[in-house]
């Protein structure tokens with residue numbers, strides 16, 4: 001198993017997304033959870049209930065920040081004010097690392113509030129690398145980019161998505177948050193083999209993994225985060241763990257959210273793949 005120089009927290013285990021419907025349960029019952037992932041933008045506000053809740057969670061749990069608003073693929077650069085507020089939150093939560101998506105989502109001050117895919121070209125690589133270097137220079141913790149799910153492709157692309165992601169991470173010298181559900185969704189939508197993707201990504205750069213459920217429609221598969229993880233996605237996860245080794249993993253469940261225990265139990269299924277990989281390694285050793 002390769003050493004992972006980007007991730008000093010590889011033993012952090014399985015985490016859960018902090019969702020408002022579960023807050024009362026968590027504060028009252030104090031369930032045994034290794035860490036909670038928060039959406040940074042939900043807490044980049046001064047005061048109010050979100051801040052109060054976050055502070056109570058921080059008293060008992062490690063929190064990892066995941067963002068949806070940096071748009072590191074933007075041709076217009078990173079919003080410096082957004083980055084300053086993000087930096088303040090990082091100091092407050094003491095998150096061990098920060099993640100956001102390799103995408104764009106706004107132009108001329110108009111925000112789509114979507115995580116839009118980029119054209120896979122050297123020009124887009126250069127722009128993303130420039131933006132990520134600015135983010136890295138500002139934040140005092142490691143930064144990783146996540147692959148998004150997509151429903152459209154650009155005719156201008158000159159490389160595959162996995163080549164693009166790898167090129168950006170290598171040139172920017174940052175980590176990768178590998179979302180295996182996003183890979184599966186995009187593979188079905190665009191007709192590529194998801195294992196080729198997982199097998200290509202440099203394992204030493206993968207700092208975290210996302211798993212999730214999705215919805216299948218007639219023409220497209222949509223990344224809805226409203227179901228348990230399906231078997232083909234667990235298979236991709238197993239392959240990723242085989243290559244990368246046990247890696248902090250988070251289950252995303254954002255709509256039609258069931259009771260806390262159900263989400264927690266689904267997330268903990270990931271552990272069996274860790275055990276399998278560890279068992280294989282100890283036999284080999």
Ligand SMILES: [Fe+2]
Pocket residue numbers: 146179182210252
């Ligand atoms: Fe994700």
